[in-house]
Amino acid sequence: MKINGYQPVQSYTNNYQTAKLGEQQTAASKTNDKVEISSAAKRLQGTQKLDEARQDKIEQLKSQIENGTYHVPAKSIAEKMYGFWNRQ
Numbered sequence: 001m002k003i004n005g006y007q008p009v010q011s012y013t014n015n016y017q018t019a020k021l022g023e024q025q026t027a028a029s030k031t032n033d034k035v036e037i038s039s040a041a042k043r044l045q046g047t048q049k050l051d052e053a054r055q056d057k058i059e060q061l062k063s064q065i066e067n068g069t070y071h072v073p074a075k076s077i078a079e080k081m082y083g084f085w086n087r088q
Helices: 010-030 039-045 047-067 074-085
Strands: none
Touching: 039 047
């Protein structure tokens, strides 16, 4: 085996620095991702109707709580807890 001197290290460090720079750029680009859904797309999905129905329900519950007329039967709570803990 014949060894002919030393090879320069500079070419290897340039490759390392280029790879490191590429990683930093991809990390920076990942933080800037953003998704927006247009109002037309929301209307096509029908979510506006669900949002309106949900708002009506929330307003109704708020008024019942403020008036003191909101009542949840203890039996239904017990049944749901029993079903949850017994996987039914």
